[in-house]
Every structure is written in structure tokens, then in C-alpha cells.
Amino acid sequence: MAANWLPPVSLTASGRPVFLPGEVERCLLPAVDLESENPGLAPFRSGLLVLTSHRLLWIDEQSAAGFAAPLAAVVHAYPPKKSIRSMFASPRIRVQVSVSPDGRIVEDGVRSEVITVVMRGKNDPDAFYCRLLEVLRSRQWEAAVVAEKRNTDSGIAEPPMAAAARVRMPVVGVSGILRKEQELWESTDKSLQEAFQDLNALMSKAKDMVQLAEKMRLKLLSSSSASSNADDEEMGSKQEMQDWLLSVGIVSPVTKESAGALYHQQLSRELADFVKLPLERAGGMIALVDVYCLFNRARGTALISPDDLLQACTLWEKFDVPVMLRKFDSGVMVIQSKARRDEEVFARIASLAQKPDALRTGISPSDAALTLGIAPALAKEHLLTAESKGLLCRDVSPDGFRFFINLFTEIDPSDIYMIKNNGPAHVWSSALSLSG
Amino acid sequence: MQRLGNFKLPQFFNFPPFFTLQPVKETREKQVQVWKQLLLDYCRSQKIFVIGLEEDFPLFSNPVIERSLSHEAREVFLSALISEGHAEWMDKDHRKCLMLWLRLQEWADYILNFVKDNGLQDGVMTIEEMRSGTETHGTELAGIDRGLLLRVLRLLEQKGKATIFKGTSADDDGVKFSV
Numbered sequence: 001m002a003a004n005w006l007p008p009v010s011l012t013a014s015g016r017p018v019f020l021p022g023e024v025e026r027c028l029l030p031a032v033d034l035e036s037e038n039p040g041l042a043p044f045r046s047g048l049l050v051l052t053s054h055r056l057l058w059i060d061e062q063s064a065a066g067f068a069a070p071l072a073a074v075v076h077a078y079p080p081k082k083s084i085r086s087m088f089a090s091p092r093i094r095v096q097v098s099v100s101p102d103g104r105i106v107e108d109g110v111r112s113e114v115i116t117v118v119m120r121g122k123n124d125p126d127a128f129y130c131r132l133l134e135v136l137r138s139r140q141w142e143a144a145v146v147a148e149k150r151n152t153d154s155g156i157a158e159p160p161m162a163a164a165a166r167v168r169m170p171v172v173g174v175s176g177i178l179r180k181e182q183e184l185w186e187s188t189d190k191s192l193q194e195a196f197q198d199l200n201a202l203m204s205k206a207k208d209m210v211q212l213a214e215k216m217r218l219k220l221l222s223s224s225s226a227s228s229n230a231d232d233e234e235m236g237s238k239q240e241m242q243d244w245l246l247s248v249g250i251v252s253p254v255t256k257e258s259a260g261a262l263y264h265q266q267l268s269r270e271l272a273d274f275v276k277l278p279l280e281r282a283g284g285m286i287a288l289v290d291v292y293c294l295f296n297r298a299r300g301t302a303l304i305s306p307d308d309l310l311q312a313c314t315l316w317e318k319f320d321v322p323v324m325l326r327k328f329d330s331g332v333m334v335i336q337s338k339a340r341r342d343e344e345v346f347a348r349i350a351s352l353a354q355k356p357d358a359l360r361t362g363i364s365p366s367d368a369a370l371t372l373g374i375a376p377a378l379a380k381e382h383l384l385t386a387e388s389k390g391l392l393c394r395d396v397s398p399d400g401f402r403f404f405i406n407l408f409t410e411i412d413p414s415d416i417y418m419i420k421n422n423g424p425a426h427v428w429s430s431a432l433s434l435s436g
Numbered sequence: 437m438q439r440l441g442n443f444k445l446p447q448f449f450n451f452p453p454f455f456t457l458q459p460v461k462e463t464r465e466k467q468v469q470v471w472k473q474l475l476l477d478y479c480r481s482q483k484i485f486v487i488g489l490e491e492d493f494p495l496f497s498n499p500v501i502e503r504s505l506s507h508e509a510r511e512v513f514l515s516a517l518i519s520e521g522h523a524e525w526m527d528k529d530h531r532k533c534l535m536l537w538l539r540l541q542e543w544a545d546y547i548l549n550f551v552k553d554n555g556l557q558d559g560v561m562t563i564e565e566m567r568s569g570t571e572t573h574g575t576e577l578a579g580i581d582r583g584l585l586l587r588v589l590r591l592l593e594q595k596g597k598a599t600i601f602k603g604t605s606a607d608d609d610g611v612k613f614s615v
Contacts (some may be wrong), residue, residue, distance in 0.1 A: 362452065393463050395452040397503060404453050408466040416446045416470050430448050 005041045005103060006034070009066035011058055017057050017066050021167075022140065027051040028129045031121030034058050037114040038103075046120060053140040056095070069115065072107040072141050073097045077132050080125040091125035093117045093132070095421060110208060134322050137187045216241060267308060268315040271295060272323050279337045281324065283373040284345075288313070288325070288333040328381045342385070348372060351385050353405040354424060357433040362402035440494050446474070455503035457512060471513040476522060478539040487514070487524065487533045520607050526564035534584065538576065543588045546576060548597060548615060559614040563589075564607050 010018040019025075032049035044067065056074075059066040078094040094116050098109035105113075119125055148265070220241060259288045272289075278286055278294055286294075296303045304312075313325040313335065326336045352371050353363055369379035381404050386400040392403040410425035412418055419425045438445040448454055448470065458464040478484070478495050487493050489510050497504030498575075505513075514533050517523035521539040526532040538546060551557055554571060563585060565571070572578045589611050590599035601610045 186478045387463075388460055390460060390462055393453040393458055393460070394456055395503075397452070402452075404451070406453075406463060407448070407451055408453075408458070408463050408470070411448060411466060411472060412472055413466070413469040415447065416473055417444070419447060425447075428451070432447070432450060 005036060005038075006044070006058065006069055009055075009059070009068040011059070011064055015059070015061055016063050017059060017068075019052065020054050020141075023052045023054040025052050025139070026135050027048060027120060027128055028120070029117075029123050029128060031119070032058070032123075033116075033118035033120060037115040037116070037120060038420050040105075044382050047072035047346060049117065051135060053129070053135055053138065055141075062233060069095075069097060069105050070107060070141070072139075073099075073105045073109065074136055075112050077136060079128065091119045091123065093119075093125060093129055095132075107376055133190075137190060138183060139186075201366055245251065263316055264308070264311045267304065268312040268319065269321070271309070271312045272316060272319070272321040274298060275323055275335055279335065282375075284337045285334050285374055285378050287375065288335060328385070330381065330384075332377065332381055334378060334381075345372065346386050346389070346391055347380055349382060350405065353392060353403065354427060356431045359405070359428045362404040364400060364402050368403075438500070440478070441482060443478055446470075449474075449498055450501055452501050452503050453508070455498065455501075455505050457506060457509040466511060468516050472517055473518075473521070474535040475513065475517065476535070477533040483579040485535055485584060487513070487535060489531050489533065500561045533582075536584075538586060540591060543584070544591050544595075544597075546612070547592065549590060550575060550577065551613045552615055560601070560610045560612045562603070562608060562610045566611070 007198055012018055027050070029049040029051075031046050033043055034047070034049075035043040044058050044060070045061075048059040048061060050059060053071075055068040055070050057068045064386065074103045075096040078096070080091050080093050094114050094350060096112050096114050097105050098112045100109045103109075115177040117128075119128070133180060160318055233398050274295055275286070275291060276419070278291070282290075292309050295309070316324060322338050324336050324338055325333065327333050348371070349363075349368065352368065354356060358367075365376045365380035368383055372379055372382070374382075383392060387394060387403060387406075388407065390406055393406040393408060395402045395404055405424050405428070407425045407428060410420055410423050412420075419429050438449060441585075452469070454470075458467050475487075475495065479487070489507065496510060511530065514523055517535075518525065518533075522536050524534040526534050536543075546581065550572075556571070561569070561583065565582055566577055566585060567582065568578065588601075589598055589600055592613075593600055597614060599612045600615070601612065603609045
């Protein structure tokens with residue numbers, strides 16, 4: 001018993017629906033019910049659902065009755081629900097259509113109702129839904145309207161077949177291009193909207209993940225400080241958990257207490273090995289930024305962050321490696337070979353500062369850089385450190401910043417005219433007198 | 437040996453870092469010590485009682501090595517002297533400094549000794565005689581800054597060791613010692 005809340009469709013003699021000009025069949029589904037959310041309207045039971053480019057048709061083959069809903073009236077099509085319940089029930093696709101005040105399904109109606117397509121037969125709801133969306137996106141019923149309008153405007157009464165044929169290929173002329181553009185924009189817009197819906201779903205999942213990771217982290221933190229008799233297996237799995245957390249970007253909570261996460265330990269050793277050769281070439285000291293560049297360049301892929309580098313270097317304190325991280329007062333950080341201790345560098349600086357030229361005019365950071373075979377910025381750091389130790393003293397003038405061997409130590413305040421024999425002051429004095 | 441006038445300069449005067457205020461504590465302490473000594477010796481030998489900080493005081497620069505002390509350095513060295521009593525600021529802007537290679541009290545003692553050694557007690561001397569008279573010739577008193585002398589004499593007056601007389605003119609101001 002069919003209700004008539006859907007407008008009827010004429011059928012051919014063999015029970016096929018009469019299509020509108022340009023209407024194309026897209027999908028056929030047997031054993032479909034159409035239900036209205038309005039309980040007063042009786043549902044259409046077990047008919048053939050025909051999705052066309054223009055309409056949603058429902059045909060009762062037994063009674064040879066057909067009904068249609070224009071796709072133009074569809075406001076929204078809801079995707080099939082995926083839940084435990086839906087697994088055992090017939091798939092349902094809900095379609096929101098606009099209705100006129102008196103309940104007829106029309107385009108641009110004042111209110112809307114939801115029709116449910118219930119698939120009783122063996123149908124794939126997802127495929128149907130996809131097809132439905134495609135059809136809704138392409139809005140081919142509009143093309144028909146425009147074509148007809150064009151026909152009437154120009155006053156040419158074209159045979160329906162020709163008009164239909166023409167409409168089937170809407171991509172002719174500038175208007176065709178424009179139409180295609182319009183369709184593209186609309187489909188993009190729609191897919192973006194859907195994507196954002198997916199994104200929202202993803203975001204809420206991500207939040208859950210972060211919360212979970214936090215819980216795990218706290219658990220690790222509490223258990224590590226509490227238990228002192230953890231057996232190896234437990235430690236192993238804890239270590240694994242730390243690594244997982246780290247790979248997700250969460251810093252291991254036990255880094256400060258233990259020797260640090262395994263990742264940083266391994267990196268630390270790798271770095272110590274790597275840096276040996278460049279250190280030798282650079283005279284025993286390299287700026288940390290230079291090491292960062294060199295190391296990452298050598299790695300090719302799997303680059304490390306500056307923070308990783310710093311962590312790796314600070315771990316060296318706990319291992320027995322022949323390199324160390326050093327921070328100067330100025331904030332400059334360098335990697336220094338333990339073998340090349342400060343004393344050696346100072347000895348070289350002192351001998352440089354007591355050469356005849358240096359006695360007269362002092363040494364600049366670039367002079368020191370040349371002699372020591374290191375970068376000028378590092379050379380300056382060395383000179384400043386030597387100064388702070390009383391080895392050198394500074395001379396600031398319009399000529400620049402220079403360092404001299406510290407002769408103040410040689411001066412006897414009670415007799416400032418006296419110059420000790422065999423001291424650097426004596427050497428200096430002679431050097432001076434030689435040059436005149 | 438380099439000289440400034442008839443003053444013999446130490447060799448370190450040609451050491452460029454000498455003219456740069458050293459940041460390192462120990463080095464600076466040494467530097468300050470040397471400059472204090474140098475300043476006092478120079479002023480004493482040249483009878484310079486007042487140093488103007490912004491003036492071209494010869495000791496503050498060495499044209500041979502093209503270096504001169506910064507204003508900050510000058511203040512630091514003079515302040516060190518002041519804290520020892522070997523100098524005084526003459527104005528609150530710290531532009532003029534009174535050099536006291538003998539501290540005020542040391543000046544007072546010096547004068548008293550001078551008076552005793554020369555049997556000048558009970559006599560009256562004018563201020564000018566003290567500064568440029570034959571008796572003081574060759575002593576520290578020769579060429580002493582007038583203002584400074586008066587200050588020292590007033591100090592002695594307070595201790596009851598001297599009495600200052602005002603003359604008809606500044607030239608006639610005199611002092612009588614009661615040692």
C-alpha cells in the first residue's frame with residue numbers, strides 16, 4: 001500500500017521508469033524501503049530503488065507503481081552509520097530533503113524532512129552512498145534546466161533527443177567551461193567539508209592519545225622513583241615504553257635520574273666517535289654549531305635537532321669519552337678534546353705573545369687564530385680566558401683589541417723603574433730598545 | 437730613558453696595556469698601584485698640586501705609543517689616591533683634583549719639624565715667605581699651593597700649634613708657631 005507523499009513517476013510498458021531529458025541511471029538497488037521521519041506517512045516497502053542523475057526513484061514492480069524524489073530537493077545525505085548495532089541491522093542511509101509547507105518534496109522548501117533508505121537486500125551501502133554523493137555533486141539536473149532555457153530563448157524547438165544529447169555533454173563553449181569550474185569548486189568545497197569532519201574526528205582521537213601518553217608517563221615516573229627492586233624484565237619493558245614515548249615526541253621522565261633515554265645514549269656515543277676527526281683537524285676545539293652542521297650533513301637523513309645534540313653532549317660527563325662540552329662566559333659552546341687541555345693552549349699563547357713582534361704590538365684574535373689553527377671567534381675565547389688567568393693583559397685603542405703578555409706581574413710597586421733581569425719584562429724592554 | 441720635562445719615566449710607560457684599564461682583578465690592582473705611585477712621584481717632582489681631569493695632563497698620554505688614559509681610567513686611579521688620603525676632589529663634578537703626596541697631617545708634621553729644625557718658633561713668618569722665601573728654598577714647602585698651605589696652617593691652629601694673622605694684604609698674612 002503506497003502512500004503518496006512522493007510524487008508519482010510514469011513507467012513504461014515494461015515497468016521501467018520514464019526518464020527526464022538527460023536523466024541517466026546511476027545505481028539500482030533491489031529490496032529497498034523508503035521511510036519518512038514523519039510517522040504519519042506510511043513507508044514504501046521493498047521496492048526497487050533507482051538512483052539517477054536527476055532523481056531518486058522508487059518502483060514497486062509488483063504493482064507497477066513508481067515514485068520519485070527530485071535530487072534537487074536533497075539538502076544533505078548522511079553517511080551510513082557504523083556501529084555494532086548496524087552490523088546486524090539493515091543498512092540505512094538517511095537523506096534530508098526540503099519540503100513545502102504542505103509536505104511535498106520540492107527544491108527550496110521552507111522546511112526539511114528526513115527520508116531513510118533502508119536496504120533490505122544484499123547491498124553495499126558505502127558504494128551506494130558514494131554514488132549518491134557523486135550524483136548530488138554533479139547536479140546534472142541543473143544542466144538540463146539551463147539547456148532547456150537556452151532552447152526556449154533562442155526560439156528553436158529542438159527535438160528532445162538532440163537536446164538530451166547536447167545536455168549530456170555540457171562541456172561545450174565558455175559556459176561549459178564555467179560550469180565545469182563551478183562543479184569543481186563545489187565538489188572541492190564539499191570534500192573539504194568532509195575532510196574537516198574527518199579531521200575533527202582525528203583531533204579528538206589525538207587528544208585521547210596524548211592523554212594516554214601522559215598517563216603512561218606519570219606511571220613511569222611514579223614507579224621509577226618508588227621501586228628499587230625492579231627486575232630486568234620490568235626494566236626492559238619500561239625502557240621500551242620510554243622509547244615509544246620518545247618516538248612520539250614525549251621526553252622520557254627518567255632522563256635526569258638515569259643515564260638518559262637509550263636514544264640519547266646511543267647518539268651520544270655516536271657523536272663522540274664522529275667528532276674525533278674534525279676535532280683533530282680543527283686544532284682540538286670546534287664550536288657546537290659547527291658540529292651540528294657537520295654531524296647532520298654526515299647523517300644525511302635522520303637529522304638530529306639542536307636539542308638532541310645538546311643532550312648528547314651533556315651525557316658525555318657520564319661516559320668515558322675523550323671529548324667534552326665546554327661553555328664560555330660569553331655563552332659560546334664548544335666541543336673540546338680532553339687531550340688538548342687548556343694548559344697546552346696557554347703555553348702556545350704565551351710563547352706567541354713573547355715573540356718580538358708580539359712584544360711590541362701585541363696579538364689580535366686573528367693572529368692567535370692563525371697560529372693556533374682555530375677559528376678567530378674561538379681564538380678570542382682562548383685569549384680572554386688566558387687574560388682572566390693573568391697570563392695576558394689587554395690593550396684597547398683605535399687600532400683595535402689586542403693582547404700582550406702580562407708584564408704587570410713583573411712590576412715591583414715599590415720601585416717601578418726596576419726591571420727584573422731574565423724576566424719577560426726584560427725581554428720586552430730589550431725588544432723595545434732594539435726597535436728604537 | 438724617556439722623560440717628561442726633567443722627570444724620568446719608567447719603562448712601563450711605553451707598554452700599551454698600561455693605558456688600558458684592565459678588567460682582570462689582580463692585573464688591575466697592580467696597574468692601579470703603579471699609576472698611583474707614578475702620579476704622586478710626578479706631581480711631587482714637578483710641584484703640581486692640581487690635576488684637571490679633562491685637561492691635557494702630560495702623564496695621561498704617551499704620544500710615542502699613541503695611547504692615552506680614558507676618562508674612566510683617570511677617575512679610577514685618582515679615586516684610589518683619594519681613598520688613601522693622597523688626593524682630594526676640589527669640586528663635586530670631579531673635574532679638579534688636589535694632589536697630596538704628603539697627606540694633610542703629614543704636611544702639618546712637616547711644617548712643625550721645619551719650624552723646629554730652623555728655630556723659627558716664636559717668630560712670625562708671612563705666608564709668602566713660607567712659600568717662596570730663602571728658608572724654604574729646596575724644601576717641600578717651596579712652591580706649595582697657597583690654599584693648601586692655609587688649610588694646613590689652620591689645622592695647626594686648631595691644635596694650638598700656630599696662630600694665623602691677617603695682614604693688610606694677602607701678601608702680609610702671617611703665622612706664628614708655638615711648638
